[in-house]
Amino acid sequence: xxxxxxxxxxxNLYIQGKRNSEIARIVGLSRPTVIKYVNEYKKNQxxxxxxxxxxxxxxxxxxxxxxxTYNSENRKRRKLxxxxxxxxxxxxxxNSVKMQSGKRKxxxxxxxxxxxxxxxxFDISYRSICQFISDFNGKSKETYxxxxxxxxxxxxFDWSEVSLxxxxxxxxxxxxxxxxxxKHSDYRWASLYLNENTESFIDIHVMYFDHIKGVPKExxxxxxxxxxxxxxxxxxxxxxxVHQLSQYYGYSPRYTNDYSGNEKGHVERSxxxxxxxxxxxxxxxxxxxDAELALTQAFEKINSKQKQxxxxxxxxxxxxxxxxxxxx
Numbered sequence: 581x582x583x584x585x586x587x588x589x590x591x592n593l594y595i596q597g598k599r600n601s602e603i604a605r606i607v608g609l610s611r612p613t614v615i616k617y618v619n620e621y622k623k624n625q626x627x628x629x630x631x632x633x634x635x636x637x638x639x640x641x642x643x644x645x646x647x648x649t650y651n652s653e654n655r656k657r658r659k660l661x662x663x664x665x666x667x668x669x670x671x672x673x674x675n676s677v678k679m680q681s682g683k684r685k686x687x688x689x690x691x692x693x694x695x696x697x698x699x700x701x702f703d704i705s706y707r708s709i710c711q712f713i714s715d716f717n718g719k720s721k722e723t724y725x726x727x728x729x730x731x732x733x734x735x736x737f738d739w740s741e742v743s744l745x746x747x748x749x750x751x752x753x754x755x756x757x758x759x760x761x762x763k764h765s766d767y768r769w770a771s772l773y774l775n776e777n778t779e780s781f782i783d784i785h786v787m788y789f790d791h792i793k794g795v796p797k798e799x800x801x802x803x804x805x806x807x808x809x810x811x812x813x814x815x816x817x818x819x820x821x822v823h824q825l826s827q828y829y830g831y832s833p834r835y836t837n838d839y840s841g842n843e844k845g846h847v848e849r850s851x852x853x854x855x856x857x858x859x860x861x862x863x864x865x866x867x868x869x870d871a872e873l874a875l876t877q878a879f880e881k882i883n884s885k886q887k888q889x890x891x892x893x894x895x896x897x898x899x900x901x902x903x904x905x906x907x908x
Contacts, residue, residue: 586607586609587617589606589607590603590607590609590614590617590618591617591618591621593606593607594618594621600614600615600618603618604698605695608691608694608695608706610698610703611698612703660704660708660712661702663702664697664702664704665712667693667696667697667700667702668693668697668709668712668713668716669716671688671692671693671696672713672716672717674688675687675688680852681743690706690709690710690713691706693709693713694706694709697709729763729764730764730904731764731765731900731901731903731904732764732794732796732797732901732902732903732904732905732906733763733764733796733797733798733904734762734763734764734796734797734798734799734800735760735761735762735763735796735798735799735800736760736761736763736799736800736850737758737759737760737785737799737800737801738758738759738801738802738848738851739756739757739758739759739776740756740757740759740851740852740855741754741755741756741757741776742754742755742757742855742859743863744859744863744864744865744871745863745864745865746865746866746867746868746871747864747865747866747867748866748867748868749868755772755773755774755868755871756772756773756774756775756776756780757770757771757772757773757851757854757855757875758770758771758773758776758780758781758784759850759851759854760788761850762796762894762898762901764897764901765894765897765898765900765901766894766897767883767894767895767897767898767901768850768853768854768879768882768883768894769788769791769792769879770851770854770875770876770879771784771787771788771872771875772868772871772872772875774868778819778820778821781821782821782824782825785825785829789829792898792902792905793902793905794902794905794906794907795829795830795831795905795906795907796831796905796906797831797832797906798831798832798833798834799826799831799832799833799834800834800835800836801822801833801834801835801836802835802836818833829906830906831906853882854875854878854879854882857878857879857881857882858874858875858877858878858879859871859874859875862874882894883895883898
Protein backbone atom coordinates (compact mmCIF):
# COMPACT_ATOMS: atom_id res chain seq x y z
CA UNK A 581 0.00 0.00 0.00
CA UNK A 582 1.31 3.46 -0.96
CA UNK A 583 2.33 5.66 1.99
CA UNK A 584 2.77 9.43 2.19
CA UNK A 585 6.54 9.23 1.79
CA UNK A 586 6.18 7.23 -1.43
CA UNK A 587 3.52 9.60 -2.72
CA UNK A 588 5.79 12.59 -2.11
CA UNK A 589 8.65 10.78 -3.80
CA UNK A 590 6.46 10.14 -6.84
CA UNK A 591 5.61 13.85 -7.10
CA ASN A 592 9.23 14.95 -6.59
CA LEU A 593 10.50 12.59 -9.27
CA TYR A 594 7.78 13.83 -11.65
CA ILE A 595 8.84 17.44 -10.98
CA GLN A 596 12.43 16.42 -11.76
CA GLY A 597 11.26 15.30 -15.20
CA LYS A 598 11.28 11.54 -14.70
CA ARG A 599 8.94 9.43 -16.82
CA ASN A 600 6.17 7.40 -15.21
CA SER A 601 7.88 4.09 -15.96
CA GLU A 602 11.12 5.34 -14.38
CA ILE A 603 9.27 6.56 -11.30
CA ALA A 604 7.51 3.19 -10.95
CA ARG A 605 10.85 1.37 -11.10
CA ILE A 606 12.60 3.69 -8.62
CA VAL A 607 9.80 3.78 -6.04
CA GLY A 608 8.78 0.14 -6.50
CA LEU A 609 5.17 0.81 -7.51
CA SER A 610 3.05 -0.23 -10.43
CA ARG A 611 2.90 2.19 -13.36
CA PRO A 612 -0.91 2.71 -13.04
CA THR A 613 -0.44 3.81 -9.41
CA VAL A 614 2.22 6.32 -10.43
CA ILE A 615 0.02 7.67 -13.22
CA LYS A 616 -2.87 8.07 -10.78
CA TYR A 617 -0.96 10.31 -8.38
CA VAL A 618 0.89 12.22 -11.10
CA ASN A 619 -2.45 13.04 -12.75
CA GLU A 620 -3.87 14.06 -9.37
CA TYR A 621 -0.90 16.39 -8.83
CA LYS A 622 -1.23 17.88 -12.33
CA LYS A 623 -4.95 18.46 -11.79
CA ASN A 624 -4.36 20.24 -8.47
CA GLN A 625 -1.60 22.36 -10.01
CA UNK A 626 -3.91 23.44 -12.83
CA UNK A 627 -6.56 24.45 -10.29
CA UNK A 628 -3.99 26.39 -8.26
CA UNK A 629 -2.91 28.38 -11.28
CA UNK A 630 -6.48 29.55 -11.93
CA UNK A 631 -7.46 30.16 -8.30
CA UNK A 632 -7.08 33.62 -6.76
CA UNK A 633 -8.78 32.92 -3.41
CA UNK A 634 -6.06 32.17 -0.86
CA UNK A 635 -8.30 30.02 1.36
CA UNK A 636 -9.18 27.78 -1.55
CA UNK A 637 -5.52 27.54 -2.53
CA UNK A 638 -4.66 26.43 0.98
CA UNK A 639 -7.27 23.64 0.83
CA UNK A 640 -5.86 22.38 -2.49
CA UNK A 641 -2.29 22.36 -1.14
CA UNK A 642 -3.43 20.43 1.96
CA UNK A 643 -5.32 17.96 -0.24
CA UNK A 644 -2.24 17.42 -2.41
CA UNK A 645 -0.06 16.59 0.61
CA UNK A 646 -2.60 14.32 2.32
CA UNK A 647 -1.80 10.68 3.00
CA UNK A 648 -3.09 8.41 0.17
CA THR A 649 -6.49 6.88 0.81
CA TYR A 650 -8.00 3.76 -0.67
CA ASN A 651 -11.56 2.79 -1.34
CA SER A 652 -11.44 -0.91 -0.53
CA GLU A 653 -15.20 -1.31 -0.69
CA ASN A 654 -16.15 -3.96 -3.25
CA ARG A 655 -12.56 -4.02 -4.42
CA LYS A 656 -11.62 -7.32 -6.03
CA ARG A 657 -8.86 -9.04 -4.13
CA ARG A 658 -5.77 -9.75 -6.20
CA LYS A 659 -4.36 -13.25 -5.87
CA LEU A 660 -1.12 -14.96 -6.68
CA UNK A 661 -2.00 -16.77 -9.87
CA UNK A 662 0.03 -19.87 -10.89
CA UNK A 663 1.94 -17.92 -13.56
CA UNK A 664 3.24 -15.48 -10.92
CA UNK A 665 4.10 -18.29 -8.51
CA UNK A 666 6.06 -20.08 -11.25
CA UNK A 667 8.03 -16.90 -11.98
CA UNK A 668 8.88 -16.38 -8.30
CA UNK A 669 9.95 -19.99 -7.81
CA UNK A 670 12.08 -19.82 -10.95
CA UNK A 671 13.85 -16.75 -9.53
CA UNK A 672 14.40 -18.47 -6.16
CA UNK A 673 15.82 -21.57 -7.84
CA UNK A 674 18.18 -19.42 -9.91
CA ASN A 675 19.24 -17.69 -6.68
CA SER A 676 20.06 -21.07 -5.19
CA VAL A 677 22.22 -21.99 -8.19
CA LYS A 678 24.05 -18.65 -7.97
CA MET A 679 24.75 -19.14 -4.27
CA GLN A 680 26.09 -22.64 -4.85
CA SER A 681 28.40 -21.36 -7.60
CA GLY A 682 29.80 -18.54 -5.45
CA LYS A 683 27.76 -15.75 -7.03
CA ARG A 684 25.90 -14.68 -3.89
CA LYS A 685 26.20 -10.99 -4.83
CA UNK A 686 24.19 -11.60 -8.01
CA UNK A 687 21.08 -13.09 -6.41
CA UNK A 688 17.77 -11.33 -6.92
CA UNK A 689 16.29 -9.56 -3.89
CA UNK A 690 12.54 -9.50 -3.28
CA UNK A 691 12.31 -6.06 -4.86
CA UNK A 692 14.11 -7.32 -8.00
CA UNK A 693 11.67 -10.23 -8.28
CA UNK A 694 8.74 -7.82 -7.88
CA UNK A 695 10.09 -5.58 -10.65
CA UNK A 696 10.55 -8.58 -12.94
CA UNK A 697 6.96 -9.69 -12.38
CA UNK A 698 5.63 -6.19 -13.02
CA UNK A 699 7.71 -5.98 -16.21
CA UNK A 700 6.02 -9.19 -17.37
CA UNK A 701 2.65 -7.46 -17.31
CA PHE A 702 1.36 -8.65 -13.94
CA ASP A 703 -0.12 -6.24 -11.40
CA ILE A 704 0.54 -7.40 -7.85
CA SER A 705 1.81 -5.72 -4.70
CA TYR A 706 5.34 -6.00 -3.38
CA ARG A 707 3.96 -7.17 -0.04
CA SER A 708 2.20 -10.13 -1.69
CA ILE A 709 5.45 -11.16 -3.34
CA CYS A 710 7.32 -10.97 -0.02
CA GLN A 711 4.65 -13.03 1.73
CA PHE A 712 4.78 -15.78 -0.88
CA ILE A 713 8.60 -15.93 -0.74
CA SER A 714 8.48 -16.10 3.05
CA ASP A 715 5.94 -18.93 2.95
CA PHE A 716 7.87 -20.78 0.24
CA ASN A 717 11.19 -20.56 2.10
CA GLY A 718 9.44 -21.67 5.26
CA LYS A 719 8.60 -24.99 3.63
CA SER A 720 12.28 -25.93 3.75
CA LYS A 721 12.07 -25.78 7.55
CA GLU A 722 9.32 -28.36 7.72
CA THR A 723 10.07 -31.67 9.41
CA TYR A 724 10.04 -34.74 7.19
CA UNK A 725 9.77 -38.33 8.37
CA UNK A 726 12.84 -40.27 7.32
CA UNK A 727 11.81 -43.32 5.33
CA UNK A 728 13.79 -46.54 5.55
CA UNK A 729 14.48 -48.53 2.38
CA UNK A 730 15.05 -52.23 1.84
CA UNK A 731 18.28 -53.43 0.16
CA UNK A 732 18.19 -53.01 -3.60
CA UNK A 733 14.93 -51.10 -3.45
CA UNK A 734 15.76 -47.53 -4.45
CA UNK A 735 18.52 -45.43 -6.01
CA UNK A 736 18.40 -41.68 -6.71
CA PHE A 737 19.97 -39.99 -9.72
CA ASP A 738 20.84 -36.37 -10.35
CA TRP A 739 22.97 -34.11 -12.52
CA SER A 740 25.11 -31.24 -11.33
CA GLU A 741 27.99 -29.27 -12.78
CA VAL A 742 31.48 -28.14 -11.85
CA SER A 743 33.75 -25.41 -13.23
CA LEU A 744 37.22 -26.74 -14.00
CA UNK A 745 40.26 -25.82 -16.06
CA UNK A 746 40.95 -28.66 -18.51
CA UNK A 747 44.03 -28.15 -20.69
CA UNK A 748 42.89 -30.46 -23.51
CA UNK A 749 39.57 -28.54 -23.71
CA UNK A 750 41.28 -25.16 -23.98
CA UNK A 751 41.03 -23.95 -20.38
CA UNK A 752 38.05 -22.98 -18.23
CA UNK A 753 34.92 -25.03 -18.88
CA UNK A 754 31.85 -26.47 -17.18
CA UNK A 755 31.53 -30.22 -16.92
CA UNK A 756 28.49 -32.23 -15.86
CA UNK A 757 28.57 -34.65 -12.94
CA UNK A 758 26.06 -37.50 -12.92
CA UNK A 759 25.58 -39.10 -9.49
CA UNK A 760 23.77 -42.23 -8.27
CA UNK A 761 23.12 -42.73 -4.55
CA UNK A 762 21.62 -45.84 -2.93
CA LYS A 763 18.94 -45.06 -0.36
CA HIS A 764 19.74 -48.18 1.69
CA SER A 765 23.53 -48.52 1.73
CA ASP A 766 24.42 -44.85 1.13
CA TYR A 767 26.75 -46.06 -1.63
CA ARG A 768 27.63 -43.33 -4.17
CA TRP A 769 28.90 -43.51 -7.72
CA ALA A 770 29.61 -40.67 -10.15
CA SER A 771 30.99 -39.86 -13.60
CA LEU A 772 31.93 -36.76 -15.62
CA TYR A 773 30.41 -35.72 -18.96
CA LEU A 774 30.82 -32.80 -21.34
CA ASN A 775 27.06 -32.42 -21.86
CA GLU A 776 23.85 -33.22 -20.02
CA ASN A 777 22.06 -34.71 -23.01
CA THR A 778 20.18 -37.92 -23.86
CA GLU A 779 23.31 -39.76 -24.98
CA SER A 780 25.09 -38.94 -21.72
CA PHE A 781 21.98 -39.86 -19.73
CA ILE A 782 21.77 -43.33 -21.31
CA ASP A 783 25.51 -43.91 -21.12
CA ILE A 784 25.79 -43.14 -17.41
CA HIS A 785 22.96 -45.56 -16.60
CA VAL A 786 24.61 -48.34 -18.59
CA MET A 787 27.94 -47.69 -16.85
CA TYR A 788 26.35 -47.60 -13.38
CA PHE A 789 24.39 -50.83 -13.82
CA ASP A 790 27.55 -52.53 -15.11
CA HIS A 791 29.44 -51.18 -12.11
CA ILE A 792 26.98 -52.49 -9.49
CA LYS A 793 26.39 -55.70 -11.49
CA GLY A 794 22.65 -55.39 -11.18
CA VAL A 795 19.67 -53.00 -11.26
CA PRO A 796 17.72 -51.40 -8.39
CA LYS A 797 13.97 -51.91 -8.31
CA GLU A 798 13.34 -48.16 -8.49
CA UNK A 799 15.27 -45.10 -9.72
CA UNK A 800 14.16 -41.64 -8.56
CA UNK A 801 14.50 -38.65 -10.90
CA UNK A 802 13.72 -34.96 -10.75
CA UNK A 803 11.64 -33.18 -13.41
CA UNK A 804 14.36 -32.23 -15.90
CA UNK A 805 13.33 -32.54 -19.54
CA UNK A 806 15.72 -35.43 -20.17
CA UNK A 807 13.86 -37.38 -17.45
CA UNK A 808 10.18 -36.57 -17.91
CA UNK A 809 7.58 -35.39 -20.41
CA UNK A 810 4.97 -32.99 -19.06
CA UNK A 811 1.36 -33.61 -20.00
CA UNK A 812 -1.86 -31.78 -19.05
CA UNK A 813 -1.90 -30.55 -15.46
CA UNK A 814 0.53 -32.39 -13.17
CA UNK A 815 0.51 -35.64 -15.11
CA UNK A 816 3.98 -36.89 -16.01
CA UNK A 817 5.27 -39.42 -18.47
CA UNK A 818 8.82 -40.83 -18.71
CA UNK A 819 10.98 -39.37 -21.45
CA UNK A 820 11.94 -41.69 -24.30
CA UNK A 821 15.36 -42.26 -22.71
CA VAL A 822 13.87 -43.25 -19.33
CA HIS A 823 11.24 -45.41 -21.03
CA GLN A 824 13.86 -47.29 -23.06
CA LEU A 825 16.17 -47.81 -20.08
CA SER A 826 13.44 -48.91 -17.67
CA GLN A 827 11.96 -51.31 -20.24
CA TYR A 828 15.34 -52.87 -21.01
CA TYR A 829 16.64 -53.13 -17.44
CA GLY A 830 13.30 -53.72 -15.71
CA TYR A 831 13.33 -50.99 -13.06
CA SER A 832 10.52 -48.57 -12.19
CA PRO A 833 11.13 -44.82 -12.64
CA ARG A 834 9.68 -42.46 -10.03
CA TYR A 835 9.56 -38.66 -10.11
CA THR A 836 9.70 -36.15 -7.30
CA ASN A 837 6.93 -33.59 -6.92
CA ASP A 838 7.60 -30.15 -8.39
CA TYR A 839 9.76 -27.94 -6.16
CA SER A 840 10.18 -30.72 -3.57
CA GLY A 841 13.93 -31.11 -3.33
CA ASN A 842 13.59 -32.92 0.00
CA GLU A 843 12.21 -35.94 -1.90
CA LYS A 844 15.60 -36.32 -3.61
CA GLY A 845 17.71 -34.70 -0.92
CA HIS A 846 19.99 -37.71 -0.42
CA VAL A 847 21.49 -37.60 -3.90
CA GLU A 848 21.63 -33.80 -3.88
CA ARG A 849 23.71 -33.92 -0.70
CA SER A 850 25.81 -36.65 -2.31
CA UNK A 851 26.44 -34.44 -5.36
CA UNK A 852 27.62 -31.59 -3.15
CA UNK A 853 29.84 -33.89 -1.06
CA UNK A 854 31.48 -35.68 -3.99
CA UNK A 855 32.06 -32.46 -5.94
CA UNK A 856 33.64 -30.77 -2.93
CA UNK A 857 35.87 -33.69 -1.98
CA UNK A 858 37.03 -34.19 -5.58
CA UNK A 859 37.68 -30.60 -6.65
CA UNK A 860 37.86 -28.21 -3.69
CA UNK A 861 41.70 -28.34 -3.65
CA UNK A 862 42.37 -28.89 -7.35
CA UNK A 863 40.51 -27.43 -10.32
CA UNK A 864 43.18 -27.64 -13.05
CA UNK A 865 43.79 -30.87 -14.98
CA UNK A 866 45.57 -31.80 -18.18
CA UNK A 867 42.77 -34.04 -19.44
CA UNK A 868 39.15 -34.94 -18.69
CA UNK A 869 40.42 -38.40 -17.75
CA ASP A 870 42.56 -36.85 -14.99
CA ALA A 871 39.51 -35.02 -13.61
CA GLU A 872 37.49 -38.25 -13.84
CA LEU A 873 40.17 -40.03 -11.81
CA ALA A 874 39.98 -37.38 -9.08
CA LEU A 875 36.19 -37.81 -9.01
CA THR A 876 36.48 -41.60 -8.73
CA GLN A 877 39.02 -41.39 -5.92
CA ALA A 878 36.72 -38.99 -4.06
CA PHE A 879 33.59 -41.17 -4.06
CA GLU A 880 35.63 -44.32 -3.35
CA LYS A 881 37.08 -42.62 -0.27
CA ILE A 882 33.62 -41.50 0.83
CA ASN A 883 32.22 -45.02 0.40
CA SER A 884 35.06 -46.54 2.42
CA LYS A 885 34.41 -44.43 5.50
CA GLN A 886 32.44 -45.85 8.40
CA LYS A 887 28.84 -44.62 8.44
CA GLN A 888 27.63 -42.60 11.38
CA UNK A 889 25.82 -44.68 14.02
CA UNK A 890 27.05 -47.84 12.29
CA UNK A 891 30.07 -50.14 12.45
CA UNK A 892 30.07 -50.59 8.68
CA UNK A 893 31.11 -48.46 5.74
CA UNK A 894 28.91 -47.79 2.73
CA UNK A 895 31.10 -50.26 0.80
CA UNK A 896 30.39 -53.00 3.33
CA UNK A 897 26.63 -52.39 3.38
CA UNK A 898 26.58 -52.19 -0.41
CA UNK A 899 28.34 -55.56 -0.72
CA UNK A 900 25.42 -57.06 1.20
CA UNK A 901 22.90 -55.06 -0.85
CA UNK A 902 24.15 -56.27 -4.23
CA UNK A 903 22.46 -59.68 -3.96
CA UNK A 904 19.07 -57.90 -3.84
CA UNK A 905 19.48 -56.06 -7.15
CA UNK A 906 17.59 -57.22 -10.22
CA UNK A 907 19.57 -59.31 -12.68
CA UNK A 908 19.53 -58.34 -16.35
